[in-house]
Amino acid sequence: MTEMSAVALVNGMAAGEIAPPDVLERCLKTIRSLNPQVNAVVTLAEERARAEAVAAGQAVARGDPTGPLHGLPILIKDNTPTAGIRTTFGAPLMAEHVPAEDAAVVIRLRRAGAVVVGKTNTPEFAAGANTVNRVFGATRNPWNLDLSPSGSSGGAAAAVATGMVPLAQGTDYGCSVRMPAAFCGVVGLRPTPGLIPNAPTPLPWDFGSVHGPLARSAEDAALMIDAMTGLDPDWPVSVAPTWDSALAVVQASQSPHGLRLAYVPDVARIGVEPEIDRVCRAALDRLARAGAVVDDLDLDLSEGRAAYQSLRAARMVAVHHKRLDRLDEIGANLAGNIRQGMAVTALDLAAAHDVQTRLWHRVRAVLGRYDFLVTPMSPVEPFPVSQNFPDRIGEQTLTHYVDWIAPAFLITMVSLPAGSVPAGLSRSGLPVGLQIVGRRLSDPHVLALAKHVQALNPIGWPPLVTPRPAA
Secondary structure (H helix, E strand, O other): OOOOOHHHHHHHHHOOOOOHHHHHHHHHHHHHHHHHHHOOEEEEOHHHHHHHHHHHHHHHHHOOOOOOOOOOEEEEEOOOOEOOEOOOOOOHHHOOOOOOOOOHHHHHHHHOOOEEEEEEOOOHHHOOOOOEEOOOEEOOEOOEOOEOOOOOOHHHHHHHHOOOOOEEEEEEOOOOOHHHHHHHOOEEEEOOOOOOOOOOOOOOOOOOOEEEEEEOOHHHHHHHHHHHOOOOOOOOOOOOOOOOOHHHHHHHOOOOOOOEEEEOOOOOOOOOOHHHHHHHHHHHHHHHHOOOEEEEOOOOOOOHHHHHHHHHHHHHHHHHHHHHHHHHHOOHHHHHHHHHHHOOOHHHHHHHHHHHHHHHHHHHHHHHHOOEEEEEOOOOOOOEOOOOOOOEEOOEEOOOOOHHHHHHHHHHOOOOOEEEEEEEEOOOOOEEEEEEEOOOOOHHHHHHHHHHHHHHOOOOOOHHHOOOOOO
């Protein structure tokens, strides 16, 4: 049952063929079996989830209307408030924090019928692309337990990859849904900013951080997006989706034939490991044989790297300004970013926004000629979990813990939807992600292309779950 897709599970439960409590118990059994090795799930709400699963089954039996996620177990990232369920943000400062209210996205997921099983691990205040914190320790990659699942939604991606739940919610600012999806061999989407309300963020006008789905297939990600998106008149930058059903769009897409794809192997000019490029090109070759038009493109967005550092550092000060007197209690990565932000000047920000505008027009021009911009999601294969960040790509030395995620954060800067989909396995048996960037509000079409990439490049389950836990 934990191998089934979210779409199949929801359909089976709606038809009365599968009991929601049975699905939940299988998920809990998988969590008990695999989580001690992976450390993806940090807080469980078992009894509450059981009560919700029973109620979901009773609703079906009565013939009540059901939502798109009715009875489906999901996990919520530990930086997203959940009423009555501990939410630590991976931070010692918040280790015993239990919110009184759900975040807006959690309210939407619950209204769609989802059963919240618990919380997934994240680095401290979601700052970092390796999921390690001083509250719960490190999450490990299910493809190789010595390696990182990336971050900051590393717990969510690892949980989905191992079948602990069919869907998990994550957040993405620099790369935090997309890179864990790539490292763990699942699908992740950074939606168009504004589609999903971010309440209770301290920066309601911010377009940087967004909520997004992590799923084992593009169809499942679309199912979750349908439950998360929608106009919110109480949210100051809310945007209405331009589609009725993302899932319907993905399911209706029968072929990549005729799609125009621009492939840029190194959009950030930081280098890319040859094996990563090889796997991505092989996936694109298969798309081309299926009828897509694939062109190599020389697109340089590297001037955005320094600009992003200024924008990110200033944002860290805005988010954490009430904690400035407690910086000594915050980890080195985040505290360093906050101190960097306090040195950013108005002229620095003006220059950074000028660069951001130039990048937007540059990418917009590409997407005027092509349907999608495609890049390697990560320039490197998964690195040791004991390592803070990759410090070298080929001959290029990286000095900051976010340098290596530039192919992701440069897309964040232009506020476009972007997904990560498995493109295949490297020679070392590790998943390689392909980043698909679409026009604004083309989110379902990004997932439709991801569906075809998956179909042409299946990677199977991680070794950790082969064989699957006994029933």
